[in-house]
Amino acid sequence: MHKDPHLQARILVEALPYMQRFHGRTIVIKYGGNAMVEARLQEQFAHDVTLMKQVGMNPVVVHGGGPQIGIMLERLGVPSRFEGGMRVTDAVTMEVVEMVLGGRVNKEIVQAINRAGGRAVGLTGKDGGLLRARPLHRDGVDLGLVGEVTWVDPDVIRLLDQGDFIPVVAPIGVGSLGESYNINADLVAGALAATLKAEKLILMTNVAGVLDQDGQLRAHLEAAEANRMMTDGRIHGGMLPKVQCCLDAVAAGVKASHIVDGRVPHALLLEIFTDAGVGTLISESP
Numbered sequence: 001m002h003k004d005p006h007l008q009a010r011i012l013v014e015a016l017p018y019m020q021r022f023h024g025r026t027i028v029i030k031y032g033g034n035a036m037v038e039a040r041l042q043e044q045f046a047h048d049v050t051l052m053k054q055v056g057m058n059p060v061v062v063h064g065g066g067p068q069i070g071i072m073l074e075r076l077g078v079p080s081r082f083e084g085g086m087r088v089t090d091a092v093t094m095e096v097v098e099m100v101l102g103g104r105v106n107k108e109i110v111q112a113i114n115r116a117g118g119r120a121v122g123l124t125g126k127d128g129g130l131l132r133a134r135p136l137h138r139d140g141v142d143l144g145l146v147g148e149v150t151w152v153d154p155d156v157i158r159l160l161d162q163g164d165f166i167p168v169v170a171p172i173g174v175g176s177l178g179e180s181y182n183i184n185a186d187l188v189a190g191a192l193a194a195t196l197k198a199e200k201l202i203l204m205t206n207v208a209g210v211l212d213q214d215g216q217l218r219a220h221l222e223a224a225e226a227n228r229m230m231t232d233g234r235i236h237g238g239m240l241p242k243v244q245c246c247l248d249a250v251a252a253g254v255k256a257s258h259i260v261d262g263r264v265p266h267a268l269l270l271e272i273f274t275d276a277g278v279g280t281l282i283s284e285s286p
C-alpha cells in the first residue's frame, strides 16, 4: 500500500506501540488544505485513514471545502465575503454551501476512502441529528447563516464505528426549525472530538504548524504558552480559531490536539505512528 521504503521502515519500527495504545480509540481528523485538493495527497490520506481503521482505531473525518465553495459561487455569479475568517452566508450562499460540501466534496472523500479499501459513509450534521447549531454572533457583525455547534448527538458516529465504517462529516449544522447552518470545519472537528472524548484531534492545514515570531516551528505548546502567543499576536489570523479549538478540545478531555502540515506526504501516518510527529502538539498545562 505504501511505496516509500523509508517511511515503511520507520513505521515498521515505531508503529507497534502506537497501534496498541490507540486500539479502539477515536481520532478526529479535520481534513483540509493541500491534502484535500492534490490528487496524490488525497490518495495517501485515504490510504492512511483506511490503515488506521484496519489496525483497530476509530478515525472520524471532518472535511472543509472553502476553496471549492468559492469556485462554485463564482461560477454561479454569487458574490462572497469573509468576516473574521467566516464566510458571510445568506440563504442563496447556504444552498450552494450545502450542495458543495454535502454533495460533491463529501462524496469525493467517501469515494477516495472506499477506493483505498475502507468503508466510508458520508454525513452532514443533519444526518441522525448529529450537529445542532444556532447563529454565531461575533462582535455585532451579522454573519447570516454561519452557525456554532450547540449540541452533538454522537449516536450515529458510534453506530458507524461499531459497524467498521469510517464516518466522513460535512460541517453543516441544523437549527431548531430544521434550517441549515454553515459552520467552520475546524470548529466542528473540535466539538466532535470533545463529545466523543477522542484520544486525538488532528487539524490538517497548509503550514508546518504553529510558528514562532522567527518562523521556527513550535513542536509542542502547552495551554498557557498558546494563550500567551494568542494574546501577544504571535498567533493571529486563520491560526487563531485553530489553536482556540485545540485548547477547547483538550480542556474538554481530548488527550492531545495537533495542527499538522497536510503538504507532507502521509502526514497523518507520521503523526500517529512515529515518535517525532509532524506539526504542533497542543496539550493542557501541567
Ligand SMILES: Nc1ncnc2c1ncn2[C@@H]1O[C@H](COP(=O)(O)OP(=O)(O)O)[C@@H](O)[C@H]1O
Binding pocket: 032, 033, 204, 205, 206, 207, 209, 210, 211, 212, 234, 235, 236, 237, 238, 239, 240
Ligand atoms: N503563529 C502562526 N503560525 C503559523 N501560521 C500562522 C500563525 N499565525 C497566523 N498564521 C496564519 O494562519 C494561516 C493558517 O490558517 P488558515 O489559512 O485559516 O488555514 P486552513 O485554510 O488550513 O484552515 C497560516 O497560513 C498563517 O498565515
Ligand SMILES: CC(=O)N[C@@H](CCC(=O)OP(=O)(O)O)C(=O)O
Binding pocket: 032, 033, 063, 064, 065, 066, 067, 069, 085, 086, 087, 097, 146, 147, 171, 182, 183, 184, 185, 186
Ligand atoms: C463559516 C465558514 O466560513 N464556513 C466554511 C465551511 C468550509 C470550511 O471550513 O472549509 P475550510 O476548512 O477549507 O476553510 C466556508 O464557507 O468556507
